[in-house]
Amino acid sequence: MPYVNVKITPENATPENKAKLISGVTNLLVDVLGKNPASTVVVIDVVETEDWGLGGLPVEEFRKKRSSA
Amino acid sequence: MPYVNVKITPENATPENKAKLISGVTNLLVDVLGKNPASTVVVIDVVETEDWGLGGLPVEEFRKKRSSA
Amino acid sequence: MPYVNVKITPENATPENKAKLISGVTNLLVDVLGKNPASTVVVIDVVETEDWGLGGLPVEEFRKKRSSA
Amino acid sequence: MPYVNVKITPENATPENKAKLISGVTNLLVDVLGKNPASTVVVIDVVETEDWGLGGLPVEEFRKKRSSA
Amino acid sequence: MPYVNVKITPENATPENKAKLISGVTNLLVDVLGKNPASTVVVIDVVETEDWGLGGLPVEEFRKKRSSA
Amino acid sequence: MPYVNVKITPENATPENKAKLISGVTNLLVDVLGKNPASTVVVIDVVETEDWGLGGLPVEEFRKKRSSA
Numbered sequence: 083m084p085y086v087n088v089k090i091t092p093e094n095a096t097p098e099n100k101a102k103l104i105s106g107v108t109n110l111l112v113d114v115l116g117k118n119p120a121s122t123v124v125v126i127d128v129v130e131t132e133d134w135g136l137g138g139l140p141v142e143e144f145r146k147k148r149s150s151a
Numbered sequence: 152m153p154y155v156n157v158k159i160t161p162e163n164a165t166p167e168n169k170a171k172l173i174s175g176v177t178n179l180l181v182d183v184l185g186k187n188p189a190s191t192v193v194v195i196d197v198v199e200t201e202d203w204g205l206g207g208l209p210v211e212e213f214r215k216k217r218s219s220a
Numbered sequence: 221m222p223y224v225n226v227k228i229t230p231e232n233a234t235p236e237n238k239a240k241l242i243s244g245v246t247n248l249l250v251d252v253l254g255k256n257p258a259s260t261v262v263v264i265d266v267v268e269t270e271d272w273g274l275g276g277l278p279v280e281e282f283r284k285k286r287s288s289a
Numbered sequence: 290m291p292y293v294n295v296k297i298t299p300e301n302a303t304p305e306n307k308a309k310l311i312s313g314v315t316n317l318l319v320d321v322l323g324k325n326p327a328s329t330v331v332v333i334d335v336v337e338t339e340d341w342g343l344g345g346l347p348v349e350e351f352r353k354k355r356s357s358a
Numbered sequence: 359m360p361y362v363n364v365k366i367t368p369e370n371a372t373p374e375n376k377a378k379l380i381s382g383v384t385n386l387l388v389d390v391l392g393k394n395p396a397s398t399v400v401v402i403d404v405v406e407t408e409d410w411g412l413g414g415l416p417v418e419e420f421r422k423k424r425s426s427a
Numbered sequence: 428m429p430y431v432n433v434k435i436t437p438e439n440a441t442p443e444n445k446a447k448l449i450s451g452v453t454n455l456l457v458d459v460l461g462k463n464p465a466s467t468v469v470v471i472d473v474v475e476t477e478d479w480g481l482g483g484l485p486v487e488e489f490r491k492k493r494s495s496a
Contacts, residue, residue: 083261083366083367083408083412083417084360084366084367085223085261085263085268085363085364085365086364087362087363087364088360088361088362088387089332089360089361089362090359090360090383090393091359091360093205093303093391094391094392095390095391096203097209099390099391100201100202100209101201101208101209101212102386102390103204103387103391104204104207104208104209105204105207105208105384106386106389107383107391108206108207109207110378110379110382110383110386111364111366111379113382114185114369114370114375114378114382115366115369115370115371115375115379116364116369119206119207120205120206121205121259121412122204122205122206122207122260122296123203123204123205123221123223123261124203124204124205125158125198125202125203125204125223125370126202126203126204126217126384127198128202129332129334129360132307132308133296133307133332133333133334134330134331134332134336134359135310135311135312135314135315135329135330135331135332135333136327136328136329136330136331136359136397136416137315137326137327137329138311138312138315138316138326138329139308139312140304140307140308140311141359141395143308149403151395152228152229152274152279152468152471153226153227153228153229153353154222154226154227154228154430154468155224155225155226156225157222157223157224157249158222158223158224159221159222159249159253159255159279160221160222161254162253162254163252164253166339166347167285168252168253169251169339169347170339170346170347170350171248172248172249172252172253172342173295173342173345173346174342174345174346175251175252175344176245176248177342177344177345178345179240179241179245179248180226180228181239181243182244183232183237183240183241183244184228184231184232184233184237184241185231186228186230188344188345189343189344190274190343190466190468191296191342191343191344191345192341192343192428192430192466192468193341193342193343194296194336194340194341194430195340195341195342196336196340197340200252201292203221205221208259210221223482226428227470234371235408235416236407238408238483239408239411239415239416240417241390241411242411242414242416243414243415244409245411246411246413246414255481257413257414258412258413259412260411260412260413260414261410261411261412262410262411262412263365263405263409263410263411264409264410264411265405265409266409267470267472270442270445270446270469270470271455271470271473272454272468272469273449273452273467273468273469273470273471273473274465274467274469275453275464275465275467276449276450276453276454276469277446277449277450278442278445278446278449278465281446282377284484290399290435290436290481290486291433291434291435291436292399292401292433292434293431293432293433293434294431294432295429295430295431295456296420296429296430296431296464297428297429297456298428298429298461300460300461301459301460301461304475306459306460307454308453310456310457310459310460313455313459314452314455317451317452317455318433318435318448320451321439321442321444321447321448321451322435322436322438322439322440322444322448323438326475328397328399328481330399331395331483332359332361341428343428343466343495348428348434349418373477373485376477376478376485377460377477377480377484377485378486379478379480380484380485381480381483381484382482383480384440384480384482384483386484389482395434395482396482398481398482398483399479399481400479400480400481401434401474401478401479401480402476402478402479402480403474404478
């Protein structure tokens with residue numbers, strides 16, 4: 083019965099990897115809390131990098147700045 | 152003044168049906184809680200099926216597995 | 221299979237009214253989109269008025285200001 | 290370490306303005322709460338107008354109705 | 359840099375189990391997507407059973423009905 | 428008409444500081460995007476430190492580990 087929302091930027095967000103996230107999160111909730119997998123909902127949001135901010139910057143700029151530091 | 156977020160997969164998510172969800176949810180909050188419709192916000196997220204997990208599987212696979220059981 | 225999150229301030233948020241919101245939202249999704257009620261999840265968040273802002277003010281102050289206008 | 294989610298309709302949601310929102314929200318959390326900008330996450334969701342309801346109507350219709358009132 | 363929100367009802371939601379969820383989700387994102395754990399944020403919301411609806415009912419009633427079926 | 432959700436841990440989360448966050452976020456949306464403050468909603472969630480994970484650890488442990496590094 084849990085609900086899990088995963089927000090990630092698009093790198094490596096293939097259907098295969100999304101399926102791994104869904105099964106991995108569901109198994110974790112079964113193992114740790116004894117939840118019923120049949121009513122465990124996982125929603126993945128792929129967020130464009132211009133919509134993701136870190137350190138006060140869009141994440142692409144944050145990465146450039148950090149790697150050039 | 153309430154805020155409601157509705158997450159659904161794309162089946163039947165036409166503009167007409169979205170408008171029905173918006174009016175239906177708003178009327179419900181007015182009727183049950185006496186809320187002011189003018190400040191009731193409804194946000195609908197249409198989530199692709201590869202991004203929705205149920206029973207540890209992407210929902211398309213979950214449906215196939217269930218219907219073949 | 222939908223997921224609905226309802227955020228409201230505490231006025232009238234009794235268990236009875238919450239149950240009405242849960243059944244009302246679920247019925248709406250069944251009627252408008254043909255969703256399966258058994259996998260429709262509704263989560264209600266009761267948000268304290270000091271944590272809810274409208275018009276740039278905590279909602280209690282917003283209400284006072286409006287009613288005295 | 291805060292997490293901020295900003296949901297807006299598409300008007301004026303250019304990359305430049307999104308960058309201003311990200312820096313503005315981050316600076317606010319630094320100034321008011323003393324948060325560390327390096328672990329402050331901001332996620333912006335641009336929501337299509339047919340998916341945004343206000344006053345029981347999709348927001349485009351709400352605006353038309355109000356401007357014609 | 360991912361953000362994960364986990365919503366659960368209170369059963370077994372001890373600090374120890376929450377710590378296991380946090381480490382498990384973070385490891386999963388590192389393993390599947392190569393994310394940086396230092397900027398992976400996990401927020402757990404414990405939701406009271408009267409605020410969680412399933413099958414059109416508050417979840418306590420849903421469980422009673424199912425177990426008596 | 429925007430909706431903003433701010434999630435923070437409890438340090439310094441006084442009513443006065445929450446009011447500053449509400450006005451600051453609202454002003455930012457007015458200044459950057461020309462939004463109407465009267466329909467700008469801000470919801471603040473104060474999240475207990477045991478419910479907030481960073482670097483794979485509950486945030487209290489993450490802070491201890493970092494400060495002793």
